[in-house]
Amino acid sequence: xxxxxxxxxxxxxxxxxxxRESVRGARPRVSMARGPFVLxxxxxxxxxxxxxxxxDLLVVDGRIxxxxxxxxxxxxxxVIEALRGHVVxxxxxxxxxxxxxxxxxxxxxxxxxxxxxxxxxxxxxAGDPDGSSTPAALSLVQSGALPGPQIHYAYAFVGDGRxxxxxxxxxxxxxxxxxxxxRLQFAGASWIKAxxxxxxxxxxxxxxAAEAAGMQVMGHVPTQLRLEDARLPDAQHGFGIPxxxxxxxxxxxxxxxxxxxxxxxxxxxxxxxxxxxxxxxTPTLVTTHGLLRMADWEQQRRAPDxxxxxxxxxxxxxxxxxGLPVYRGITPEDFDRTRxxxxxxxxxxxxxxxxxxxxxxGTDTQQPFIIPGIALHDEMRAxxxxxxxxxxxxxxxxxxxxxxxxxxxxGRIAVGQRADLxxxxxxxxxxxxxxxxxxxxxxxxxxxxxxxxxxxxxxxLRRFENRxxxxxxxxxxxxxxxxxxxxxxx
Numbered sequence: 001x002x003x004x005x006x007x008x009x010x011x012x013x014x015x016x017x018x019x020r021e022s023v024r025g026a027r028p029r030v031s032m033a034r035g036p037f038v039l040x041x042x043x044x045x046x047x048x049x050x051x052x053x054x055x056d057l058l059v060v061d062g063r064i065x066x067x068x069x070x071x072x073x074x075x076x077x078x079v080i081e082a083l084r085g086h087v088v089x090x091x092x093x094x095x096x097x098x099x100x101x102x103x104x105x106x107x108x109x110x111x112x113x114x115x116x117x118x119x120x121x122x123x124x125x126a127g128d129p130d131g132s133s134t135p136a137a138l139s140l141v142q143s144g145a146l147p148g149p150q151i152h153y154a155y156a157f158v159g160d161g162r163x164x165x166x167x168x169x170x171x172x173x174x175x176x177x178x179x180x181x182x183r184l185q186f187a188g189a190s191w192i193k194a195x196x197x198x199x200x201x202x203x204x205x206x207x208x209a210a211e212a213a214g215m216q217v218m219g220h221v222p223t224q225l226r227l228e229d230a231r232l233p234d235a236q237h238g239f240g241i242p243x244x245x246x247x248x249x250x251x252x253x254x255x256x257x258x259x260x261x262x263x264x265x266x267x268x269x270x271x272x273x274x275x276x277x278x279x280x281x282t283p284t285l286v287t288t289h290g291l292l293r294m295a296d297w298e299q300q301r302r303a304p305d306x307x308x309x310x311x312x313x314x315x316x317x318x319x320x321x322x323g324l325p326v327y328r329g330i331t332p333e334d335f336d337r338t339r340x341x342x343x344x345x346x347x348x349x350x351x352x353x354x355x356x357x358x359x360x361x362g363t364d365t366q367q368p369f370i371i372p373g374i375a376l377h378d379e380m381r382a383x384x385x386x387x388x389x390x391x392x393x394x395x396x397x398x399x400x401x402x403x404x405x406x407x408x409x410x411g412r413i414a415v416g417q418r419a420d421l422x423x424x425x426x427x428x429x430x431x432x433x434x435x436x437x438x439x440x441x442x443x444x445x446x447x448x449x450x451x452x453x454x455x456x457x458x459x460x461l462r463r464f465e466n467r468x469x470x471x472x473x474x475x476x477x478x479x480x481x482x483x484x485x486x487x488x489x490x
Contacts, residue, residue: 009131016188026143030456033447036060037078047391062445091121091420093401096362102136110460117453118373119422121443125153129165147446159195174205181209194219228273234280259341280358285382290369295335310464316477318368350386419445
Protein backbone atom coordinates (compact mmCIF):
# COMPACT_ATOMS: atom_id res chain seq x y z
CA UNK A 1 0.00 0.00 0.00
CA UNK A 2 1.12 3.51 -0.80
CA UNK A 3 0.29 6.61 1.17
CA UNK A 4 0.37 7.39 4.86
CA UNK A 5 -2.06 4.78 6.19
CA UNK A 6 -0.60 2.80 9.08
CA UNK A 7 -2.65 -0.31 8.30
CA UNK A 8 -4.56 -1.53 5.26
CA UNK A 9 -8.09 -0.14 4.79
CA UNK A 10 -10.62 -2.44 6.37
CA UNK A 11 -12.06 -4.12 3.27
CA UNK A 12 -8.57 -4.93 1.94
CA UNK A 13 -7.58 -6.18 5.38
CA UNK A 14 -10.59 -8.27 6.42
CA UNK A 15 -12.32 -8.92 3.11
CA UNK A 16 -15.96 -8.27 2.31
CA UNK A 17 -17.27 -11.56 3.73
CA UNK A 18 -15.73 -11.10 7.19
CA UNK A 19 -16.64 -7.40 7.24
CA ARG A 20 -20.31 -8.15 6.48
CA GLU A 21 -20.49 -10.41 9.52
CA SER A 22 -19.55 -7.43 11.69
CA VAL A 23 -22.46 -5.24 10.55
CA ARG A 24 -25.32 -5.11 13.03
CA GLY A 25 -28.93 -4.31 12.31
CA ALA A 26 -30.05 -0.69 12.74
CA ARG A 27 -33.27 1.22 12.96
CA PRO A 28 -34.44 2.89 9.73
CA ARG A 29 -33.33 6.50 9.43
CA VAL A 30 -36.39 7.47 7.42
CA SER A 31 -39.99 6.32 7.30
CA MET A 32 -40.61 3.87 4.47
CA ALA A 33 -43.22 1.41 3.24
CA ARG A 34 -41.65 -1.92 2.35
CA GLY A 35 -44.74 -3.57 0.92
CA PRO A 36 -46.90 -5.05 -0.16
CA PHE A 37 -48.30 -1.70 -1.26
CA VAL A 38 -50.15 -0.13 -4.16
CA LEU A 39 -49.51 3.07 -6.06
CA UNK A 40 -53.09 3.92 -7.02
CA UNK A 41 -54.26 5.41 -10.29
CA UNK A 42 -50.77 6.20 -11.53
CA UNK A 43 -49.50 6.73 -15.06
CA UNK A 44 -46.46 4.69 -16.11
CA UNK A 45 -44.07 6.52 -18.39
CA UNK A 46 -40.81 4.90 -19.39
CA UNK A 47 -38.36 6.61 -21.71
CA UNK A 48 -39.15 5.73 -25.30
CA UNK A 49 -42.61 4.33 -24.53
CA UNK A 50 -46.05 5.85 -24.60
CA UNK A 51 -47.61 6.64 -21.21
CA UNK A 52 -49.80 3.88 -19.74
CA UNK A 53 -52.54 4.54 -17.25
CA UNK A 54 -54.22 5.12 -15.02
CA UNK A 55 -53.27 1.81 -13.37
CA ASP A 56 -52.72 0.43 -9.90
CA LEU A 57 -49.10 -0.66 -9.48
CA LEU A 58 -48.57 -3.45 -6.93
CA VAL A 59 -45.18 -3.90 -5.22
CA VAL A 60 -44.44 -7.07 -3.23
CA ASP A 61 -41.11 -8.32 -1.84
CA GLY A 62 -39.11 -5.63 -3.57
CA ARG A 63 -40.50 -6.26 -7.04
CA ILE A 64 -43.30 -5.11 -9.30
CA UNK A 65 -45.90 -7.81 -8.69
CA UNK A 66 -48.75 -6.54 -10.80
CA UNK A 67 -50.14 -3.79 -13.01
CA UNK A 68 -53.92 -3.69 -12.70
CA UNK A 69 -56.93 -1.66 -13.67
CA UNK A 70 -57.71 0.88 -10.94
CA UNK A 71 -59.55 -0.54 -7.94
CA UNK A 72 -59.27 -4.21 -8.94
CA UNK A 73 -56.57 -5.42 -6.51
CA UNK A 74 -58.12 -7.64 -3.85
CA UNK A 75 -56.85 -8.24 -0.33
CA UNK A 76 -55.45 -6.21 2.53
CA UNK A 77 -52.79 -4.21 0.73
CA UNK A 78 -51.56 -0.81 1.80
CA VAL A 79 -52.63 1.90 -0.64
CA ILE A 80 -50.33 4.93 -0.71
CA GLU A 81 -52.94 7.60 -1.25
CA ALA A 82 -50.40 10.44 -1.18
CA LEU A 83 -49.17 9.25 -4.58
CA ARG A 84 -52.53 8.71 -6.25
CA GLY A 85 -52.64 10.00 -9.80
CA HIS A 86 -48.89 10.66 -10.05
CA VAL A 87 -46.47 9.60 -12.81
CA VAL A 88 -44.09 6.66 -12.33
CA UNK A 89 -40.82 6.28 -14.22
CA UNK A 90 -37.59 4.36 -13.76
CA UNK A 91 -35.07 5.38 -11.10
CA UNK A 92 -31.52 6.54 -11.77
CA UNK A 93 -27.89 5.47 -11.38
CA UNK A 94 -24.92 7.78 -10.81
CA UNK A 95 -21.90 6.24 -12.53
CA UNK A 96 -19.24 8.26 -10.70
CA UNK A 97 -19.52 9.19 -7.03
CA UNK A 98 -17.23 9.49 -4.03
CA UNK A 99 -18.73 9.09 -0.58
CA UNK A 100 -17.41 11.17 2.33
CA UNK A 101 -14.94 9.64 4.81
CA UNK A 102 -16.37 7.97 7.89
CA UNK A 103 -15.15 10.43 10.52
CA UNK A 104 -16.51 12.60 13.32
CA UNK A 105 -18.63 14.60 10.86
CA UNK A 106 -20.72 11.50 9.95
CA UNK A 107 -21.75 12.80 6.55
CA UNK A 108 -22.52 9.44 4.95
CA UNK A 109 -26.23 9.31 5.92
CA UNK A 110 -26.77 12.80 4.49
CA UNK A 111 -25.15 11.88 1.18
CA UNK A 112 -27.21 8.69 0.93
CA UNK A 113 -30.46 10.50 1.77
CA UNK A 114 -29.79 13.21 -0.81
CA UNK A 115 -29.27 10.62 -3.51
CA UNK A 116 -32.51 8.90 -2.62
CA UNK A 117 -34.35 12.22 -2.46
CA UNK A 118 -33.58 12.83 -6.11
CA UNK A 119 -34.25 9.33 -7.39
CA UNK A 120 -30.72 7.86 -7.40
CA UNK A 121 -31.07 4.26 -6.22
CA UNK A 122 -27.65 2.89 -7.18
CA UNK A 123 -24.22 4.32 -7.78
CA UNK A 124 -20.72 3.39 -8.83
CA UNK A 125 -18.22 4.58 -6.24
CA ALA A 126 -15.09 5.48 -8.18
CA GLY A 127 -12.60 5.24 -5.32
CA ASP A 128 -12.42 5.54 -1.55
CA PRO A 129 -9.53 7.88 -0.61
CA ASP A 130 -8.95 6.54 2.91
CA GLY A 131 -10.82 3.23 2.84
CA SER A 132 -13.54 4.29 5.29
CA SER A 133 -16.24 5.81 3.08
CA THR A 134 -17.29 2.69 1.17
CA PRO A 135 -17.82 0.52 4.28
CA ALA A 136 -19.82 3.35 5.89
CA ALA A 137 -22.16 3.54 2.90
CA LEU A 138 -22.46 -0.24 2.59
CA SER A 139 -23.27 -0.63 6.27
CA LEU A 140 -26.21 1.77 6.08
CA VAL A 141 -27.82 -0.47 3.49
CA GLN A 142 -26.85 -3.83 4.97
CA SER A 143 -27.98 -2.82 8.46
CA GLY A 144 -31.42 -1.79 7.24
CA ALA A 145 -30.92 1.86 8.15
CA LEU A 146 -31.55 2.85 4.52
CA PRO A 147 -32.68 0.85 1.48
CA GLY A 148 -29.99 2.39 -0.75
CA PRO A 149 -28.46 3.63 -2.88
CA GLN A 150 -26.91 0.30 -3.71
CA ILE A 151 -23.16 0.86 -4.01
CA HIS A 152 -21.03 -0.85 -6.68
CA TYR A 153 -17.46 0.11 -5.97
CA ALA A 154 -13.81 0.17 -6.95
CA TYR A 155 -12.60 0.85 -3.38
CA ALA A 156 -8.83 1.38 -3.85
CA PHE A 157 -6.94 3.35 -6.48
CA VAL A 158 -4.34 1.50 -8.56
CA GLY A 159 -1.42 3.72 -9.58
CA ASP A 160 2.28 4.38 -9.47
CA GLY A 161 4.56 7.11 -8.17
CA ARG A 162 3.70 9.26 -5.19
CA UNK A 163 0.13 8.43 -4.18
CA UNK A 164 -2.49 11.15 -3.98
CA UNK A 165 -4.64 9.00 -1.66
CA UNK A 166 -3.74 6.72 1.22
CA UNK A 167 -5.96 3.94 -0.15
CA UNK A 168 -3.75 3.34 -3.19
CA UNK A 169 -2.29 0.05 -4.40
CA UNK A 170 1.05 0.57 -6.12
CA UNK A 171 1.50 -1.15 -9.47
CA UNK A 172 5.03 -1.09 -10.84
CA UNK A 173 4.87 -3.94 -13.37
CA UNK A 174 2.18 -5.63 -15.52
CA UNK A 175 2.87 -8.95 -13.79
CA UNK A 176 1.27 -7.56 -10.61
CA UNK A 177 -2.16 -7.22 -12.22
CA UNK A 178 -3.61 -10.59 -11.20
CA UNK A 179 -2.64 -10.18 -7.55
CA UNK A 180 -4.05 -6.65 -7.45
CA UNK A 181 -7.35 -7.74 -8.99
CA UNK A 182 -7.57 -10.69 -6.59
CA ARG A 183 -7.00 -8.37 -3.64
CA LEU A 184 -9.74 -6.01 -4.75
CA GLN A 185 -12.11 -8.88 -5.44
CA PHE A 186 -11.44 -10.05 -1.85
CA ALA A 187 -12.56 -6.57 -0.77
CA GLY A 188 -15.84 -6.98 -2.68
CA ALA A 189 -15.01 -4.56 -5.50
CA SER A 190 -16.62 -5.10 -8.88
CA TRP A 191 -14.57 -2.36 -10.58
CA ILE A 192 -10.87 -1.59 -10.84
CA LYS A 193 -9.93 2.11 -10.62
CA ALA A 194 -6.83 2.62 -12.78
CA UNK A 195 -5.31 5.86 -11.60
CA UNK A 196 -2.28 8.04 -12.14
CA UNK A 197 1.12 7.25 -13.67
CA UNK A 198 0.28 3.90 -15.24
CA UNK A 199 1.34 3.11 -18.78
CA UNK A 200 -0.50 1.28 -21.54
CA UNK A 201 1.01 -2.19 -20.77
CA UNK A 202 -0.03 -2.01 -17.12
CA UNK A 203 -3.53 -0.80 -18.03
CA UNK A 204 -3.84 -3.66 -20.52
CA UNK A 205 -2.70 -6.15 -17.89
CA UNK A 206 -5.29 -4.82 -15.42
CA UNK A 207 -7.99 -5.15 -18.07
CA UNK A 208 -7.06 -8.77 -18.82
CA ALA A 209 -6.94 -9.73 -15.15
CA ALA A 210 -10.22 -7.93 -14.42
CA GLU A 211 -12.01 -9.62 -17.30
CA ALA A 212 -10.81 -13.03 -16.11
CA ALA A 213 -12.21 -12.24 -12.65
CA GLY A 214 -15.55 -10.95 -13.96
CA MET A 215 -14.72 -7.36 -13.05
CA GLN A 216 -14.46 -4.15 -15.07
CA VAL A 217 -11.94 -1.32 -15.33
CA MET A 218 -12.52 2.43 -15.17
CA GLY A 219 -10.16 5.28 -14.42
CA HIS A 220 -8.06 8.28 -15.31
CA VAL A 221 -6.23 8.28 -18.60
CA PRO A 222 -2.62 8.93 -17.50
CA THR A 223 -1.34 12.40 -18.33
CA GLN A 224 1.22 11.17 -20.84
CA LEU A 225 -1.28 9.17 -22.92
CA ARG A 226 -4.10 10.00 -25.29
CA LEU A 227 -7.47 8.40 -24.53
CA GLU A 228 -7.38 6.07 -27.53
CA ASP A 229 -3.82 4.94 -26.70
CA ALA A 230 -4.51 4.22 -23.02
CA ARG A 231 -7.51 2.09 -24.03
CA LEU A 232 -9.18 2.32 -20.65
CA PRO A 233 -12.56 0.60 -21.00
CA ASP A 234 -14.27 3.51 -19.19
CA ALA A 235 -12.32 6.79 -19.17
CA GLN A 236 -13.34 9.46 -16.67
CA HIS A 237 -13.63 13.27 -16.94
CA GLY A 238 -12.50 13.59 -20.55
CA PHE A 239 -8.87 13.05 -19.55
CA GLY A 240 -6.81 12.00 -22.55
CA ILE A 241 -8.91 13.94 -25.04
CA PRO A 242 -6.57 16.97 -25.10
CA UNK A 243 -3.22 15.96 -26.57
CA UNK A 244 -0.70 15.54 -23.71
CA UNK A 245 1.65 18.06 -25.33
CA UNK A 246 -1.04 20.74 -25.10
CA UNK A 247 -1.23 20.66 -21.30
CA UNK A 248 0.59 23.52 -19.63
CA UNK A 249 1.48 21.28 -16.67
CA UNK A 250 0.70 17.84 -15.25
CA UNK A 251 -2.01 18.94 -12.84
CA UNK A 252 -5.67 18.02 -12.36
CA UNK A 253 -6.79 21.60 -13.01
CA UNK A 254 -4.96 21.78 -16.32
CA UNK A 255 -6.23 18.40 -17.41
CA UNK A 256 -9.73 19.78 -16.85
CA UNK A 257 -9.34 23.18 -18.53
CA UNK A 258 -6.52 23.02 -21.12
CA UNK A 259 -8.80 22.02 -23.98
CA UNK A 260 -7.81 24.74 -26.45
CA UNK A 261 -6.50 22.25 -29.03
CA UNK A 262 -9.57 19.98 -28.95
CA UNK A 263 -10.96 20.78 -32.38
CA UNK A 264 -13.26 18.86 -34.70
CA UNK A 265 -10.39 16.74 -36.03
CA UNK A 266 -9.35 15.73 -32.52
CA UNK A 267 -12.95 14.91 -31.58
CA UNK A 268 -13.23 12.66 -34.61
CA UNK A 269 -10.00 10.89 -33.60
CA UNK A 270 -11.38 10.24 -30.12
CA UNK A 271 -14.69 8.95 -31.46
CA UNK A 272 -12.92 6.69 -33.95
CA UNK A 273 -10.71 5.30 -31.16
CA UNK A 274 -13.67 4.66 -28.86
CA UNK A 275 -15.64 2.84 -31.54
CA UNK A 276 -12.66 0.84 -32.77
CA UNK A 277 -11.70 -0.41 -29.31
CA UNK A 278 -15.11 -0.48 -27.56
CA UNK A 279 -14.19 2.29 -25.12
CA UNK A 280 -16.72 4.11 -22.95
CA UNK A 281 -16.50 7.60 -21.48
CA THR A 282 -17.93 9.09 -18.28
CA PRO A 283 -17.35 12.81 -18.93
CA THR A 284 -18.70 14.26 -15.62
CA LEU A 285 -19.56 17.56 -17.31
CA VAL A 286 -20.87 18.95 -14.03
CA THR A 287 -17.38 19.05 -12.55
CA THR A 288 -16.35 21.67 -15.10
CA HIS A 289 -19.57 23.58 -14.50
CA GLY A 290 -18.84 23.43 -10.76
CA LEU A 291 -15.46 25.05 -11.40
CA LEU A 292 -17.22 27.84 -13.25
CA ARG A 293 -19.46 28.40 -10.24
CA MET A 294 -16.32 29.12 -8.22
CA ALA A 295 -15.75 32.17 -10.41
CA ASP A 296 -18.90 33.64 -8.83
CA TRP A 297 -18.33 32.08 -5.42
CA GLU A 298 -19.97 34.82 -3.34
CA GLN A 299 -23.29 34.38 -5.15
CA GLN A 300 -23.08 30.64 -5.75
CA ARG A 301 -22.49 29.84 -2.08
CA ARG A 302 -26.05 31.11 -1.47
CA ALA A 303 -27.64 29.11 -4.31
CA PRO A 304 -30.60 26.89 -3.32
CA ASP A 305 -28.82 23.58 -4.01
CA UNK A 306 -25.88 24.42 -1.74
CA UNK A 307 -28.25 24.55 1.24
CA UNK A 308 -28.57 20.80 0.95
CA UNK A 309 -25.07 20.45 2.42
CA UNK A 310 -23.60 21.92 5.62
CA UNK A 311 -22.29 25.46 5.18
CA UNK A 312 -18.65 24.49 5.68
CA UNK A 313 -18.61 23.03 2.17
CA UNK A 314 -19.23 26.34 0.43
CA UNK A 315 -17.55 28.55 3.03
CA UNK A 316 -14.39 26.50 3.56
CA UNK A 317 -13.93 23.36 1.42
CA UNK A 318 -14.93 25.08 -1.83
CA UNK A 319 -13.50 28.48 -0.99
CA UNK A 320 -11.54 29.76 -4.02
CA UNK A 321 -8.56 30.96 -1.96
CA UNK A 322 -8.06 28.44 0.86
CA GLY A 323 -10.33 25.51 -0.01
CA LEU A 324 -9.36 22.31 -1.80
CA PRO A 325 -5.67 22.65 -2.71
CA VAL A 326 -6.17 21.62 -6.32
CA TYR A 327 -8.55 24.53 -6.99
CA ARG A 328 -6.97 27.38 -5.03
CA GLY A 329 -6.26 30.69 -6.67
CA ILE A 330 -7.74 30.04 -10.09
CA THR A 331 -7.02 33.11 -12.20
CA PRO A 332 -9.54 34.98 -14.38
CA GLU A 333 -7.62 33.71 -17.40
CA ASP A 334 -8.05 30.13 -16.22
CA PHE A 335 -11.75 30.67 -15.70
CA ASP A 336 -11.86 31.81 -19.33
CA ARG A 337 -10.14 28.56 -20.26
CA THR A 338 -12.70 26.68 -18.17
CA ARG A 339 -15.58 28.27 -20.09
CA UNK A 340 -13.93 27.35 -23.36
CA UNK A 341 -13.25 23.80 -22.13
CA UNK A 342 -16.86 23.35 -21.03
CA UNK A 343 -18.13 24.34 -24.47
CA UNK A 344 -15.71 21.91 -26.12
CA UNK A 345 -16.73 19.10 -23.74
CA UNK A 346 -20.38 19.69 -24.64
CA UNK A 347 -19.38 19.38 -28.31
CA UNK A 348 -17.52 16.12 -27.60
CA UNK A 349 -20.52 14.60 -25.83
CA UNK A 350 -22.92 15.60 -28.58
CA UNK A 351 -20.72 14.21 -31.34
CA UNK A 352 -19.89 11.04 -29.41
CA UNK A 353 -23.54 10.35 -28.60
CA UNK A 354 -24.53 10.84 -32.23
CA UNK A 355 -21.79 8.43 -33.33
CA UNK A 356 -22.89 5.74 -30.88
CA UNK A 357 -20.05 5.94 -28.34
CA UNK A 358 -20.92 4.38 -24.97
CA UNK A 359 -21.44 7.42 -22.69
CA UNK A 360 -22.17 7.21 -18.97
CA UNK A 361 -23.55 9.82 -16.62
CA GLY A 362 -21.67 10.50 -13.39
CA THR A 363 -21.09 13.47 -11.11
CA ASP A 364 -17.85 13.10 -9.12
CA THR A 365 -19.53 14.23 -5.89
CA GLN A 366 -17.48 16.33 -3.45
CA GLN A 367 -15.89 18.31 -6.26
CA PRO A 368 -16.81 22.02 -6.00
CA PHE A 369 -20.57 22.65 -6.07
CA ILE A 370 -21.43 19.02 -6.85
CA ILE A 371 -24.38 18.21 -4.57
CA PRO A 372 -25.28 14.51 -4.14
CA GLY A 373 -28.40 13.44 -5.98
CA ILE A 374 -29.39 16.67 -7.64
CA ALA A 375 -26.03 16.85 -9.44
CA LEU A 376 -27.04 13.86 -11.57
CA HIS A 377 -29.98 15.88 -12.88
CA ASP A 378 -27.53 18.69 -13.65
CA GLU A 379 -25.43 16.20 -15.62
CA MET A 380 -28.52 15.02 -17.46
CA ARG A 381 -29.35 18.60 -18.43
CA ALA A 382 -25.79 19.07 -19.68
CA UNK A 383 -26.22 16.02 -21.91
CA UNK A 384 -29.43 17.58 -23.22
CA UNK A 385 -27.53 20.78 -23.93
CA UNK A 386 -25.14 18.63 -25.98
CA UNK A 387 -28.07 17.59 -28.17
CA UNK A 388 -28.98 14.25 -26.58
CA UNK A 389 -32.76 13.89 -26.40
CA UNK A 390 -34.21 13.88 -22.89
CA UNK A 391 -35.72 10.40 -23.15
CA UNK A 392 -32.38 9.02 -24.36
CA UNK A 393 -30.64 10.69 -21.42
CA UNK A 394 -33.08 9.02 -19.03
CA UNK A 395 -32.45 5.65 -20.66
CA UNK A 396 -28.71 6.20 -20.28
CA UNK A 397 -29.02 7.13 -16.60
CA UNK A 398 -31.68 4.52 -15.89
CA UNK A 399 -31.91 1.06 -17.48
CA UNK A 400 -28.66 1.30 -19.45
CA UNK A 401 -26.64 2.34 -16.40
CA UNK A 402 -28.17 -0.47 -14.34
CA UNK A 403 -27.14 -3.03 -16.94
CA UNK A 404 -23.61 -1.67 -17.02
CA UNK A 405 -23.41 -2.39 -13.31
CA UNK A 406 -24.60 -5.94 -13.93
CA UNK A 407 -28.17 -5.34 -12.75
CA UNK A 408 -30.31 -6.96 -15.43
CA UNK A 409 -33.69 -6.98 -13.65
CA UNK A 410 -34.06 -3.23 -13.19
CA GLY A 411 -34.83 -0.32 -15.46
CA ARG A 412 -38.24 -1.42 -16.70
CA ILE A 413 -41.71 -0.92 -15.29
CA ALA A 414 -42.85 -4.49 -15.78
CA VAL A 415 -43.99 -7.40 -13.65
CA GLY A 416 -41.03 -9.21 -12.11
CA GLN A 417 -38.65 -6.25 -12.33
CA ARG A 418 -37.05 -4.68 -9.27
CA ALA A 419 -39.18 -1.90 -7.88
CA ASP A 420 -36.67 0.92 -8.43
CA LEU A 421 -38.87 3.85 -9.41
CA UNK A 422 -39.40 7.59 -9.27
CA UNK A 423 -42.86 9.00 -8.60
CA UNK A 424 -43.42 12.58 -9.77
CA UNK A 425 -46.21 15.11 -10.04
CA UNK A 426 -45.88 14.91 -13.83
CA UNK A 427 -43.83 13.13 -16.44
CA UNK A 428 -40.11 13.94 -16.39
CA UNK A 429 -40.28 14.08 -20.18
CA UNK A 430 -42.37 17.25 -20.16
CA UNK A 431 -40.44 20.50 -20.81
CA UNK A 432 -41.19 22.11 -17.43
CA UNK A 433 -40.33 19.12 -15.24
CA UNK A 434 -37.78 19.63 -12.46
CA UNK A 435 -36.31 17.34 -9.75
CA UNK A 436 -38.34 19.22 -7.13
CA UNK A 437 -41.40 17.50 -8.58
CA UNK A 438 -40.23 14.10 -7.34
CA UNK A 439 -42.70 13.04 -4.64
CA UNK A 440 -41.29 9.60 -3.82
CA UNK A 441 -38.41 7.29 -4.59
CA UNK A 442 -38.94 3.54 -4.53
CA UNK A 443 -35.64 1.76 -3.93
CA UNK A 444 -35.56 -2.03 -3.86
CA UNK A 445 -39.30 -2.03 -3.16
CA UNK A 446 -39.09 0.45 -0.26
CA UNK A 447 -41.24 3.53 -0.85
CA UNK A 448 -39.80 6.74 0.58
CA UNK A 449 -41.96 9.85 0.34
CA UNK A 450 -40.09 13.03 -0.54
CA UNK A 451 -41.60 14.71 2.52
CA UNK A 452 -40.11 12.03 4.79
CA UNK A 453 -36.75 12.24 3.05
CA UNK A 454 -36.78 16.02 3.43
CA UNK A 455 -37.45 15.62 7.17
CA UNK A 456 -34.58 13.15 7.54
CA UNK A 457 -32.25 15.47 5.60
CA UNK A 458 -33.17 18.38 7.89
CA UNK A 459 -32.36 16.22 10.92
CA UNK A 460 -28.89 15.55 9.51
CA LEU A 461 -28.30 19.22 8.68
CA ARG A 462 -29.39 20.39 12.13
CA ARG A 463 -26.36 18.64 13.62
CA PHE A 464 -24.23 21.38 12.06
CA GLU A 465 -26.37 24.38 12.95
CA ASN A 466 -25.80 25.10 16.64
CA ARG A 467 -22.98 27.43 17.64
CA UNK A 468 -20.74 24.74 19.13
CA UNK A 469 -21.05 22.29 16.23
CA UNK A 470 -20.59 25.04 13.63
CA UNK A 471 -17.35 26.09 15.32
CA UNK A 472 -16.13 22.50 15.67
CA UNK A 473 -16.83 21.35 12.12
CA UNK A 474 -15.34 24.48 10.61
CA UNK A 475 -12.18 24.00 12.65
CA UNK A 476 -12.05 20.37 11.54
CA UNK A 477 -12.58 21.37 7.91
CA UNK A 478 -9.76 23.91 8.06
CA UNK A 479 -7.49 21.41 9.81
CA UNK A 480 -8.21 18.76 7.15
CA UNK A 481 -7.54 21.22 4.33
CA UNK A 482 -4.27 22.30 5.92
CA UNK A 483 -3.18 18.66 6.05
CA UNK A 484 -4.42 18.09 2.49
CA UNK A 485 -2.43 21.07 1.26
CA UNK A 486 0.72 19.75 2.95
CA UNK A 487 0.31 16.28 1.38
CA UNK A 488 -1.14 17.42 -1.94
CA UNK A 489 0.07 15.90 -5.19
CA UNK A 490 -1.23 17.76 -8.27
